[in-house]
Amino acid sequence: MEHRANQPDIAAIVSGDSQEFSKLVDDYKDLVFTIALRMLKNKEEAEEVAQDSFIKIFRSLKSFQGGSKLSTWIYRIAYNTCLDRIKKYKKDQQTKQIEEVGSYHIAEMDNALDLMMQKEKSAMIQECIQKLPAIDAAILTLFYFEEQSLIELASALKLSVSTAKVKLFRARKKLAVILKEQLKPETIRSYE
Numbered sequence: 001m002e003h004r005a006n007q008p009d010i011a012a013i014v015s016g017d018s019q020e021f022s023k024l025v026d027d028y029k030d031l032v033f034t035i036a037l038r039m040l041k042n043k044e045e046a047e048e049v050a051q052d053s054f055i056k057i058f059r060s061l062k063s064f065q066g067g068s069k070l071s072t073w074i075y076r077i078a079y080n081t082c083l084d085r086i087k088k089y090k091k092d093q094q095t096k097q098i099e100e101v102g103s104y105h106i107a108e109m110d111n112a113l114d115l116m117m118q119k120e121k122s123a124m125i126q127e128c129i130q131k132l133p134a135i136d137a138a139i140l141t142l143f144y145f146e147e148q149s150l151i152e153l154a155s156a157l158k159l160s161v162s163t164a165k166v167k168l169f170r171a172r173k174k175l176a177v178i179l180k181e182q183l184k185p186e187t188i189r190s191y192e
Contacts, residue, residue: 007027007070008020008021008023008024008027008070010061010064010070013058013061014061014062021058024057025054028071028074029050029054031071031074031075031078031146032050032053032054032074032075032078033046033047033050034141034145034146035075035078035079035082035138035141035142036049036050036053036078036081036082038129038130038134038137038138038141039079039082039083039086039134039135039137039138040082040085040086040134041130041134041137045085048085049078049081049082049085050078052081052085053074053077053078053081056077056081057074057077060077068152068155069152071152072148072152072155072156075142075146075148075156076155076156076157076158079138079156079157082134082138083134083135086134125179127182128175128178128179128182129141129175131178132171132174132175132178133174135167135171136167136170136171136174136175137171138157139153139157139164139167139168139171140168140171140172140175142156143168150164150165150168153168
């Protein structure tokens with residue numbers, strides 16, 4: 001496990017250095033909270049799960065072997081903590097009825113994502129992602145907003161790369177349906 005500049009010293013944290021752990025929390029708190037908020041869709045629960053995640057991270061740091069990036073390992077813990085919370089409280093996740101979406105609609109959604117990443121459209125995309133089931137929201141958030149590669153995404157979610165790719169494709173299809181419902185017809189025509 002190699003210590004790089006500007007990264008928390010894992011060995012020091014395991015030895016009890018609270019300042020190094022504070023540095024780790026500062027470095028990753030926004031990312032953990034974002035995943036929790038996307039999955040739980042509730043700010044207070046997301047804050048609690050973020051705290052629970054950092055407790056688990058602290059307790060598990062001695063088992064971190066460095067086989068994956070620290071951020072990927074932290075995402076995996078945050079993701080699993082969110083899943084545990086969802087199971088514990090049996091969240092009623094809204095699942096959109098998925099209509100048949102062809103490759104035309106997927107290409108349309110890709111164009112929409114490119115344009116909507118601009119500042120004025122970002123809120124709409126985030127609102128649409130909130131309508132997705134928690135797992136789909138997390139996958140899209142990791143891939144598009146946290147810019148995780150498919151390999152990192154697969155590692156964080158403990159999936160094979162091919163399974164992660166399929167889940168990402170399906171989440172994109174679901175998002176395409178929601179975007180199609182939200183966008184005005186003239187906006188959709190501009191993407192054709």
